[in-house]
Amino acid sequence: MKLEEITQNVYYVPGAVNIGVLEVGANDANGANAVLIDTGLDREAGRRILKLLEKNQLKVKAIVNTHSHADHFGGNSFIVKRSQAKVFAPEIEAGIIQYPYIEPLYLFSAHPVRDLQNRFLMAEASRVDFILKEFDHGLKPLNLDLDLEIIPLYGHSPKQIGVAVDDILFCADSVFSKEVIEKYKIPLFMDIEKQKQTLSFLEKSDYDFYIPCHAKPTSDISELVELNLGVIERVEEFLAAERGTTDEILRRLCKEFGIRLADFTSYSLMLSTLKAYLGHLYDRGVLEVEFGDTLYWKGAK
Ligand SMILES: [Zn+2]
Known part of the structure; x- marks a missing residue:
C-alpha cells in the first residue's frame, strides 16, 4: 500500500478501491492533517490506511464517504476509533453507513438470508457526523483550509457523490474499468436515468484528472464514459x-450476456440491476406491465 502523489496536496492509495488522501495544512505534531475519501472494505483496510498515513506523518481529521x-466505508469504524476523525456522507447513503443492515435488506426486499449478511454487502456500522449536500464547498464544521466541491454522481447508488479538488475529480463508482465490465458484464447501476445524466456530466466535464474507485486514474474520462454507456x-x-x-427475463439476460449467478450475492445484485433497467424502461413508456x-413485462404498443 502506498501514496501516489497527484499534486502537492492530493494523493490516492491504489487498491481494490482507490482511496483519496487530501493534505490540509500543518498540525501541532510536525505533520499535516488529512482528509480521506472512502476507507476500503473492512477494519483491516482501515488499519492499513492509518498505518500508511502515520508513516507519512498525516493525521486524519475527516472521512468523506462517496456512497454506502x-x-x-468498511474501514470507517476502525479509523474513527483510533483518530476521532469526523465522518461526512451524502443523505440516504449516510443512513446505510450507520445501519448497514439496510443494504442486504433492500437487496432481498425482506429480512435478508444469512448468505447476504456478508462483509461485501454489510460492513461494520460507522457513525456519520455530517451530511454532505451536493455542491457543498469545504467541510464546513471543521474549519480546515481546504477548498473542495461535492459533485452529485447519482446512479450507481441513490446519492453517490464525487469530490473535486485542485481540478481533480474523485469520481467514485460513476464509471467502471474495462476489466471490471469484462468480469461482471453488466455493472451495478441502481438508477439508469440518473446514471446516464452522470455519464453525460462526466463527458462534458473538464477536470485535469479523474480518479475512479475501480479503474485507473486518467486525464481523459471519455473512453470510460463511452464504455459504460455502451453497456x-x-x-x-x-x-x-x-x-x-x-x-424469466433475468434468465435470458444472463444467457445473452454470459453471466453466471453463483450465489445469493451475485443473484441479488444482478436482479437489482435488472429491476433498475426495467423500471427505467417502464417509466419512459418503453415497457408496459400486466398483473x-x-x-x-412486455413491450409498449
Ligand atoms: Zn459502489
Missing part, C-alpha cells in the same frame, strides 16, 4: 424487445 457500499445501451436494447416475468398470477 461496504468496500467504500447501458446494449442492455436497454435487449430488454426493450423482451416480455415475461422478471425471473395476473404475477407481474409480466
